[in-house]
Amino acid sequence: MSAQVARIIGTRITSGEFRPGDTLPIENELCQAYGVSRSTVREAVKNLAAKGLVEVSPKTGTRVLPFADWNLLDQDVLSWRLNAQFDERIIEDLYEMRNCFEPRACFLAARDGSADDLERIRMRFSDLVSMLGQPALAAGAETEFHLAIMTATHNGLFVTIGRAVKTALKVSFGLTQRSANGQAMDLQPYQAVVSAILARKADEASRAMSQLLEISRARMLEALRNAPRAVEKTAGE
The missing domain is CATH 1.20.120.530 (GntR ligand-binding domain-like)
Known part of the structure; x- marks a missing residue:
């Protein structure tokens, strides 16, 4: 499930729906949107962060990184x-x-x-x-x-x-x-x-x-x- 959620969010980022600098919806909203648990969302976001698409900060939330940071060979x-x-x-x-x-x-x-x-x-x-x-x-x-x-x-x-x-x-x-x-x-x-x-x-x-x-x-x-x-x-x- 975490891989599926990562794919959905990742596609929304790479398609430009979420642009660099944008903050993703909060964890609870993502859970409700995709019908999954908090742990599933966290694992998905962790996956996206490892690919250079997002950065997670306790103060600012999950922010989409600039295109130059994406691992395009992933x-x-x-x-x-x-x-x-x-x-x-x-x-x-x-x-x-x-x-x-x-x-x-x-x-x-x-x-x-x-x-x-x-x-x-x-x-x-x-x-x-x-x-x-x-x-x-x-x-x-x-x-x-x-x-x-x-x-x-x-x-x-x-x-x-x-x-x-x-x-x-x-x-x-x-x-x-x-x-x-x-x-x-x-x-x-x-x-x-x-x-x-x-x-x-x-x-x-x-x-x-x-x-x-x-x-x-x-x-x-x-x-x-x-x-x-x-x-x-x-x-x-």
């Missing part, structure tokens, strides 16, 4: 923000972040990945190909493909970034699949990434991922513009 915070405000700015921010890390991850995977790492990447791509006709499964397969590349870097920080990418892909893939004008995923850019990594052509792998991300970004923006109802549905889930 899987919950990222998911709440994407679901609440999936707009062009969020997409641009997401792909700026991915462009900073994923091409380099491909470079490192090609250069330093073990034979087992490369086989895992090949298998994840094969999974993606086989599941393309089943959107829900394909979403998971695409996610695991990107995570396999991150894991092959053997860099713990890249793996952490990969978790954020996983959360973002779950939301964004659903958007593109629900778009009325959406087209089937083009697998050629993925094949180019896999081929370069397996051939241990690090620079080529990096360029291939940059091209894949640009195609994915354009596809995402097109889906967003063509599927306003899908976005509204996503925000309410």
